[in-house]
Amino acid sequence: MISCISQYVSAQDAKDIVKQADNRMRGNTSQSEMIIKTMRATWTREMSLKAWMKGNDFAIILILSPVKDKGIVFLKRKKEVWNWLPTLERSIKLPPSMMSQSWMGTDFTNDDLVKESSVVEDYEHTLIGDTLFQKRSCYIIQMIPKQDAAVVWGKLIVFIDKKDLLELHCRFYDEEGELINTMNAYDITEMDGRLIPTRIEMIPSGKNNQKTEIIYKKVLFNRPIDDSFFTLDKMRSLN
Known part of the structure; x- marks a missing residue:
């Protein structure tokens, strides 16, 4: 049984695992309401926002x-x-x-929020092991940017839950291999018919008492949104 399991795991397509995990949080489209809390040693700041996303090409955050x-x-x-x-x-x-x-003084980058780069298309993916994280058995996948990809990070190490294909942990490294940020995902809840982590924290390395949390209050998946929604005119008229 052990050898069968190990053969099955080694045969997994790492890119496909990442693609399925990415799609679980995106759907074909998503509309979300969230709170972002930026925490420092002496203060905390809170923002509320709405976001509309369609595939990898379109996003609006208000x-x-x-x-x-x-x-x-x-x-x-x-x-x-x-x-x-x-x-x-x-x-x-x-x-x-x-x-x-x-992004807006938080510990997330502009790329983290608006997703200019694609974790599926801009990286080479390698399954490098498995681990137990938050009592869930997870794949460990290394992602190295493709040579011509315009990405922020030099390397990503992600933990993806084997059962529900949820990304629960990610370490972000710069081009020199230095750890810059660590992301953890918690509070797995069903929203609009699918299980997703509803609290995501980003912790910068070497900065005590500092992190940012995204808390999803509501998410709707796969509601039709026309491409014409994602225009400069619409951006200016959302208020």
Whole structure:
């Protein structure tokens, strides 16, 4: 039995595992309401927002609060990422170099939120082992960026739950192999008919008492959203 299991696991397509885990959080489309908490040693800041996503090509994120940030919008349309600043009545196209920068002062990058890069298409995937994490048996998959891929990270190590194909842990390394961030996912709950982690924390390395949490309050999957929703005009008119 042990040898059969090991042969089955070694035959798994690592890319397919990553693709299924990615799709579980995305669906064909998703509409979500969430809270982002940024925690530091002496203060905590909370934002609420709504997000609409369609496949790998389209995303809109609208900030609802706090008041000073209300109405700020991020738009991803294929390989372009735009930011709408209502106080300036100005839209700004973000260059690829901005993808590694902090998103709104959190521990997530712009790329983490708007997903300019694709964990499925921009990396080579290797199944390197398995482990027990949060009492769940997980695949350990290493992801190295393809040579021509415009990505933020030099390497990712992810733990994906074998039973439900949930990404529960990810370590983000820079091009020199230094650990930069660690992500953990918790509070697995059924939302709109599928199990997903509803609390995701990002912890930067070497910074005590510092992390950011995303808490999903509501998610709808696979509701039709036309491509025309993801436009500069729509970005400016969401408020």
